[in-house]
Amino acid sequence: MDRIDGKYLKELREMQGLSIRELAEKIYVSKSSVQRWEQYVVPENADILNKLSEVFGISVEDMRKQSAEKYGVEHLKDMVAEEDDGLTPDERAAAKFGIKGLGIAAAVLCAALVLVVLILIFL
Secondary structure: OOOEHHHHHHHHHHHHHOOOOHHHHHHHHHHHHHHHHOOOOOOOOHHHHHHHHEEEOOOOOHHHHHHHHOOOOOHHHHHHHOOOOOOOOHHHHHHHHHHHHHHHHHHHHHHHHHHHHHHHHHO
């Protein structure tokens, strides 16, 4: 299945005279989501694709076809590979937070250890 290229999404948005914020509001997502999609690919999420279809007045299949015709699909493989790691967005966020959480926990533990050592030295 062809993915919708971000360049094509940007082109559609600009042809409609919409800002990134306006498009985001129309499809109920964050501005940063639309910015990210315009740099890479539109996610294969039925709700998002259907909302985009309504906003632009083009069927999802036509968007896919036109995107593939204009921008090809070969260059999307690397971008899709980065995005399709088998995790849902929530799982991906949890994994990122988990890694950051470990870093924070390690920093707190080191600070506590330094504090204990300083207390022992000055007692």
